Amino acid sequence: MEDVAIVGASMTRFGQRDAWIRELLAEAGRACLDDAGVSADAVDHLYVSNMASGEFEGQTGVPNALAHDLQAVPAYTARIDQTSSSGGAGIYAAWQSVASGASDMTLLVGGEKMTHKTTAEATDVIASLTHPCEYKHGLTLPSFAGLTARLYLDTYDAPRESLGKVAVKNHKNGVDNPHAQFRKEVDLDTVLDSPIVADPLRLYDFCPITDGSAALMFCTVSVAEEYTDNYVTVSGIGGATDTHVVHERADPTTMRGVVESSDRAYEMAGLSPDDVDVAELHDMFTILEFLQFEDLGFAEKGEGWKAVEEGRTDRDGDLPINTSGGLKSKGHPLGASGVAQAYEIVQQLRGEAGKRQVEADVGLACNVGGFGNCVTTAIFEGVDA
Template sequence: MSDVAVIGASMTQFGRREGEWILDLLAEAGEACLDDAGVGPDDVEHLYVSNMASGEFEGQTGVMNALAHDLSVLPAYTQRVDQTSSSGGSGIYAAWQSVASGASDMTLLVGGEKMTHRSTEEATDVIASITHPVEYKHGLTLPSFAGLTARHYLERFDAPRESLAHVAVKNHENGTRNPHAQFQKEIDVETAMESPMVADPLRLYDFCPITDGSAALLFCPEDVAREYTDEYATIAGVAGATDTLVVHERADPTTMGGVVESGSEAYEMSGYGPEDVDVAELHDMFTILEFLQMEGLDFAEKGEAWEMAMDGETAMDGSLPINTSGGLKSKGHPLGASGVAQGYEIYQQLVGGAGDRQVDAEIGLACNVGGFGNCVITTIMEAAR
């Protein structure tokens, strides 16, 4: 099995992309990624497209084949990867498999979603289709699950409501350093605490926005990577896991089983542990998810992640910087692109390309969550040695 390297990465501007559609966004990221690596279209053997709902959002299917044409990578094998909001992380897993297995020596992964042309109600309805049909029929949405879980967490672990606001404040501050982020403005705890209620106790600033955008990564065997550059990252560990679709069937709603299982397998594969991770990108679609993933990945003891957040340990200058990109909260959450964009951020941190948000990092971790923890992919990357 080949050691797999990432030799190129790109990310479009996230936000409201007026007059541009899913194929425009995918092509923009794909072309930029190939340019970043100095690789020609003819060298691409596999093309994976992470996308959750282009059919539902804009009536466009077959995006992987159309993108292969637009990028001139024919006759590359193409495949669309749909794993709900963890489609991007699943794309990383699929791209890693294609190279590690020896099936491809150059695999391009592009993730994207076009969402903002639909109303908030329409977009929420598309996303809510992730839930169990019975839950969906009764009007349950992911924000409602988040509110119920946040209330349970705060009461069970005697955590102050302000702890969640600290997550939002930190990620907004990080977002100001990311030129691709949808929101590039700082907020304070008071602003977050006084924003409109959405799903008690969660308020507006506890939620990520609806977003358009795309991101891309280029994978190859490590021996091939050295032919192109000395600055690359390798996939040290990657794993996926699936939890119950029906949230109330879980023994503990504050434990995300998919995070625990995928994290454990990724650690075992890489030979690293949580103490070795220098920077992490976590799926903060809701602020409470940052706490649940920190604990599921053993960055914090059960019920203590909120203390790390309030003590500044997860800030840019803390012991474990989390969501240096601004996270989904500030950077934005174009469903199929989010996991790929997490990989983009970890890659940039490891090769020293993160600019104003650069931290000292040799090992990075990304955790991409589908639904309310229904499926999870954890990826550990390390800088070239």
């Protein structure tokens, strides 16, 4: 089977946007068509990654609306939802559409419009993904993060400061990302002195509520070569779930969905964790960057925090993590985030990441839904890899 390639990528400015979901999706979609040099009528499959346009805006059927707005009718459309990892699930769906031969050219657009809601309202929409037996006791995703952070720090004798350093690093990276919601550095004291949200985690351990969208164009390698000599391949991809009830997990500091999905992705790519040069991890909460770093095989269990302490995950480290600024500073529009992770990896592998550029032939994106409830991991390779 021929490899699947990405021939175009785009993202909108993330943040508080005076635009509805339809407009955000169309903005990224048009930019991706332009970036790929593909005309709308060449697109035969159009997927939208989005968790909750109905709940947030009372607007459903957004894939059909996008086909209309991009003048891509009669392209086939569908919405792919996997809660906060809808973007990664969209990448997997787009990959399948090309790999199965169903599609010659698939456009994936992920997006979410959230900031017109209060933080409490938005948190409540997101919390609707948790199991009712936990939710009724007040266990939202931030509270799971607090509990897990406490367990991690105690079990592995990790300093609280190491979590803060994730926020400091990712904010520093975000300064150089013109699309990021927060383009300002924060120092460690600011993080550690910020208001407590879910002890031991504080405000700066959390990603914000965000509006935005991102897009990718998929086709086979042989089609890609008709458009560009600087495409990227999806050499490995996998997805997996963990228990819906978080307290049923044998060890809450291990994300089984990350382990299983990355095992499949590495196997498909014929690569190992050592081969990865740059990665975007789902740092919805700082603690998640440690868990994914370990569960992706970049460090032994309980050792992930040392990588950030030692500067290994800095932009000039041996395995830069979240060069985009991550969800932490770039923002987290649910359906867009997984697509925007891949956008960053594509930019790095094409050598188009500007001030954020690192040396990389192989990149990885790990997109986490819920509190590890569902995960997709994708491995990308540059054309010269």
